[in-house]
Amino acid sequence: MINQGNEDDELSLSSSTLDALKQFYAERDARAEQFAKLQAQAEEQHAASQAQSKPLSIEAFTEDWNESQFWYSDETASFLAKQLLDGTTAGMTIAVVSAPSVFVALKNILSTASPDGAKPKLVLLEHDNRFAIFPEFVFYDFNQPLKLPAHLKGTCDRIVCDPPFLNEHCQTKAAITVKWLSKPPSAEEGKNQQQPRLIVCTGERMEGIVTRLYRSFGLRTTDYDPVHARGLSNEFYCYANFESVGWGWRASRQGKQGAGVRQPTEG
Template sequence: MSPKTPDKNFFAFLYHSPTSPETGHLQRPAGKTFGAWFTMASGSESDDEEIVLSSDALDALNAFYAERDARAKQLAKLEQEAEQRRLESVALSMDTFTEDWNESQFWYSEETANQFAHYLLDGCTAETTLAIVSAPSVFVALRNILSAAPSDEPKPKLVLLEHDNRFAIFPEFVFYDFAQPFKLPPHLKGTVDCVITDPPFLSEDCQTKTALTVRWLLKTESTTPAKATAASGNSSAKLIPHPRIIVCTGERMEGLVTKLYRAYGVRTTDFEPKHARGLSNEFYCYANFESELWKWRGEKAVAVAGDPDAKERVEPAPDS
């Protein structure tokens, strides 16, 4: 004899029965027999009858919960995608994120953040990956620029390495603690084309460990110059190193920074980033490429053999 089809009470039992938050499995209320539980959920008149579900009923129960869980996951995904679209459609401001001095946070001015963002994006394609290490104001500027760009325009991938969990609202966020320079998702190793970093502390330990992270992130196969269109409306094309590196930190870190990134050709530039609330110590920008915004510090332009664009470089003294 085939099992009896579960009646409406059984389905009422399914809909109203609690589940374990840890496992999602059916969870009997404390102090209730299975029969009393069924009675409570379905409205059955028998308080003493001990009910044992047939294999078909158990299959129906499992199928019901599997379908319910699948729909819940689908709904959560749709909600996440909707929130992501909302974030992408709204121009963000660093005013939303108050500086936390315990995190050694000093946001760039909007102008400086946008300038960095434009030069990082210069020449990028959909295959480019940009890493922003401990510089969330540049990340926000990048997101705003990309959000305002035409939908059919190729957009690079962004990765934000940041210690402040407030920025976890962004899907590009990866928690980062400079004290553990390699404690990062393994798939990020050797994937980054361009990076900007602003180490949070003016200490040799922080600068060195951040440099280790940058080296770990950067693609290893490419030191060949890549052609890019000039940023900020300059019509001439230029050759830029690949990978591109920008390091922003205090003037007193100059010797250490140029030593740590010497293999990539990073040098001191004449550009001084501005901060929204000012900064008491002198702050430098170091990079392995020149741009319309900055030149190497200590360089002077001279006319050589009729070439008005020729330049004479004044090299800094070698590290002791």
């Protein structure tokens, strides 16, 4: 009888130990699963941060000469982007009209900015649907200058425009779009509010037409010469309505503007 009791105690102890072991392994497996999830999450976040830190490249979009696409050099695109960003706040909107290489430069600059810093809203008006991969893309055809989402009217504080063709028709249509996008003075600030900061890049031959179309903006010819990545035979000018340490004012050459010439210019 004594031996039988000892065997019962041993069997009882073994059952308790087994239960404890089962609980231990269950908790260990649960912790391992939790760690694996955290590790996967960390790796995903790291991959996402790496992807964000890798600069976008306009070279991913092959120029289409039939669409008058000539991208700016990285230096020019970055320079123009910085002029637009200077002094912006989170409540501002920058519109990029037919100048996708400047848009890419803006995206790159903003992606490296401090997370706590004020970032303006971007909107890209562009005819090339390849750029629809960006959420800021809005399809734009200069032949229908006001066929745009109604919520964009009068919302833009900074605008850069590079009309795709060197003729008066295209320049005029683009100017209609720019004026429609431009934020009007508020009732409080009235005449004391400055015009939206505007940059127009187009051919030298368009100087007279451009300065006339944007007379109300106070647009003038700068001495900054935009450079295209693959060169461009047309002499290209940068026009603006604000001063910058990056440029001075060029003497007017309005007498040299030519009649409309269909040549590739879009940046």
